[in-house]
Amino acid sequence: EPEVTQTPSHQVTQMGQEVILRCVPISNHLYFYWYRQILGQKVEFLVSFYNNEISEKSEIFDDQFSVERPDGSNFTLKIRSTKLEDSAMYFCASRPRAHLIGRELFFGEGSRLTVL
Amino acid sequence: GESVGLHLPTLSVQEGDNSIINCAYSNSASDYFIWYKQESGKGPQFIIDIRSNMDKRQGQRVTVLLNKTVKHLSLQIAATQPGDSAVYFCAENIDVGGSQGNLIFGKGTKLSVKP
Numbered sequence: 001e002p003e004v005t006q007t008p009s010h011q012v013t014q015m016g017q018e019v020i021l022r023c024v025p026i027s028n029h030l031y032f033y034w035y036r037q038i039l040g041q042k043v044e045f046l047v048s049f050y051n052n053e054i055s056e057k058s059e060i061f062d063d064q065f066s067v068e069r070p071d072g073s074n075f076t077l078k079i080r081s082t083k084l085e086d087s088a089m090y091f092c093a094s095r096p097r098a099h100l101i102g103r104e105l106f107f108g109e110g111s112r113l114t115v116l
Numbered sequence: 117g118e119s120v121g122l123h124l125p126t127l128s129v130q131e132g133d134n135s136i137i138n139c140a141y142s143n144s145a146s147d148y149f150i151w152y153k154q155e156s157g158k159g160p161q162f163i164i165d166i167r168s169n170m171d172k173r174q175g176q177r178v179t180v181l182l183n184k185t186v187k188h189l190s191l192q193i194a195a196t197q198p199g200d201s202a203v204y205f206c207a208e209n210i211d212v213g214g215s216q217g218n219l220i221f222g223k224g225t226k227l228s229v230k231p
Binding site for chain 2: 056091109
């Protein structure tokens with residue numbers, strides 16, 4: 001069964017460093033998302049991406065964050081200068097073309113980011 | 117320093133009993149709802165969904181009930197098994213001009229199944 005894959009599974013970085021989290025969405029999906037989950041808390045929306053541009057973003061997704069789809073398969077989240085409070089599990093998700101099936105998102109296993 | 121986080125509501129049930137997990141959603145304009153299961157260290161997994169034009173939907177061992185009047189969603193798990201132990205999140209969605217918007221997650225409930 002096709003799945004969303006994320007790398008790395010765990011990254012430890014120093015405060016102020018740049019981090020890039022990578023995702024390979026399911027191949028025929030058109031909508032892409034990043035969510036984050038601080039330990040023990042709920043899953044929070046960061047950004048959605050469609051047709052090579054951001055379609056929606058939350059207040060969390062400030063100027064330190066960016067997303068890119070550099071080729072036909074990868075979808076990346078970059079944090080330019082990490083802060084302690086960026087420590088969280090980051091989930092990539094994708095969804096197929098609108099309205100053909102339900103609106104559920106298909107999530108990857110997550111990338112745990114630890115900022116020291 | 118001390119870390120502070122939300123304490124998830126916890127539901128503890130005996131194996132074989134039925135479980136009911138509740139969720140209050142926030143937006144009366146939401147027209148689609150999903151339940152996700154999240155096992156420790158993993159991403160959310162889809163369980164069941166329901167559209168706002170329905171008030172009940174059944175899957176295999178799971179039933180979702182929707183009460184739009186009070187903005188309440190529940191997930192019923194029949195004959196709960198140890199493998200059902202996880203955190204369960206409800207999520208809501210509004211179809212905005214065909215773009216479908218994004219999923220807004222609730223706080224989650226931790227289900228513990230005692231053998």
